[in-house]
Amino acid sequence: TDAEEQEGLNNQLNAALPAVPVRLRVVLSELSMTLGELQTLQVGDVLALDMPELVPAVIGNQTCLSGRMAEAKGALVYQVAAVNQI
Secondary structure: OHHHHHHHHHHHHHHHHHHOOOOOEEOOOOOOOOHHHHHHOOOOOOOOOOOOOOEEEEEOOEEEEEEEEEEEOOEEEEEEEEEOOO
């Protein structure tokens, strides 16, 4: 029947979802400047980052995690503080 076929397709889709690749972006900071300021930047210039306590991790436009920057074994890492429903 149509309902059984739909249920079978739903089960196949649910089984395949964990393997779907996604691009996770961690948004550390955003800066505002004028085009003139941007044009004057040179190699070696330093931009100050104002990082909040918690920074979002997003897939597309959807925030899926909140976390903070931390150090683990000498490397900079993203420590998950909250998981949002997506």
